[in-house]
Amino acid sequence: MTNLGAIFLPSNPPERLRDLARLADEAGLEQLWLWEDCFLNSGIAAATAALAWTERLKVGIGIMPVPFRNAALMAMEIATMRRMFGDRAIIGFGHGVQDWMGQVGAKAASPMTLLREYTTAVHSLLRGETVTTQGRYVKLDAVALDWAPDPAPRVLIGATGPKTLQLSGELAGGTILTGGTSPDGVRAAREHIGAAEDHELVVFMPAATGATAEERIARQQEREGVDWPGAAGDAKTVAAAVERLAEAGAATVILQPTNDDPDPEGFIRFVAEEVRPLVG
Template sequence: MREFRFSSNVFSVPSGDTFVQRCRLAERLGYDTMFAADHLGAPAPFPVLVAAAAATERLRVGTLVLNVPFWNPALLAREIATTDLLTGGRLEVGLGAGHMRWEFDAAGLPFAPFGVRARQLDRMIGELGRWFRTDDTKPLPGGAPPLPVQKRGFGGYGPPLIVGGTGDRILRIAAAHADIVSVAGAYQVKGAEPGTFRLASATETDERVAFARAHAGPRAERIEWHALIQRVVETGDRHAAAQQVSVDTGGAMTAEQALESPFLLFGTVEQMAAQLLRQRDRYGFTYLTVHDPYLEAFAPVIAALRP
């Protein structure tokens, strides 16, 4: 059975010193990776990752996830390779198709139909692999482009690749190419503005994991399976915490569904650790991310799960 890895994500960078201290705290608490997102309302991901690695000794860094339609393949390859070099080979690259329409509107970019964005993601993976291959790298007028330190993802020519989602098209791409598959815990609410989500149920997650595993075939056992935990509440009353989720979602999720969700953690440290062990057996989730506000609340659970 694969051992757990634990990670958190960057919500903001109030100042350089504050961010450095936050990264060092994460490392002391036992986290393995610090992730940055790729949203217009958040800091630019690659400078954040270089700073996080420079501030720590062993913390890996990664994108969860890059908004592929924002990027040109050649320019993104340069960013990834340079960041992998500057972090000493500690980079993990998460790629996604984008889902927040307002970001495209604000950036003056077309918001293509989902199928088009999914194809852009698939093409981007192949293009990055070609840029990372030494035998395909032609000298340019300004010199040879940088190459990643790691040779694990992208067909063995770059950093580990993370792809995650909920729908069939993205999970097929993830199953075919990713070293780390993130089975997303969110579904687009039908008829609502793009980017309006509800949490997946335990049963839906069972089906999505089975779908991805089936399409991965023999690769499934080599894949690291990832989940993003949306809420961590240490409490002696799990039902009350779950009921609050039901209230917060306007009844879109019942308390019973919240208690069963693999993307929500409620209870004592021992109960939360036991839940994650059950979910490892049920879904295969061993790479877990919590949002930055839960960095310290989740730390005792990490300690409880470390061998």
């Protein structure tokens, strides 16, 4: 069965998260995802709060930019969340938007080298290993977590280009594809990933419902410059688009509302109560 969820956009103020997360939990939504876009909501703080406010809901962060955090700190944060909330905490990280990384003085000369070193170190730490490494970017001296999670969680990498997709297939437990990735784009990504069948593919899909759905989706497509707009319409229309992504190889589809969605709470209910029953 395809996993289904929705996104709490960082354009929403942080104080709205509690009510939306609780609503998602009560409505039976499987997953709620957060973005750590600069310079909006923090991924770790928001996800931890959402997990604490809910009982069953899984909460994903997609993604946290690796230049922002030391690898040991990232491993500590992931381990803490997993020990407190188990597999309800889903973690994704990646390069981050390079212009934003430049704004904070954290832009790496070789993002691929950084991501490789970082992912390798974080995975080793989460497995309870003592890590010593002197890479170009990641430098650790006999570092080990006192509270490593058991079992070690899979970490997802957000990827778009072929090289990052290949790296994700090599090192990560799954890959996150951005909103606007078409079914053909999902198939192409799967080819680049070249990973085993248990490598989870998470795809964000733009979606809108209601009287202005088509207009809002069209504006978003023009603004974002994506080839595939996602889906606008009733639950049957949206579910059909989800199924197309699933057939292309997506294990998890997370519906992304438009920034100007007039009813974020209604969108959560729509996904959980109307779309979910139609998706196999």
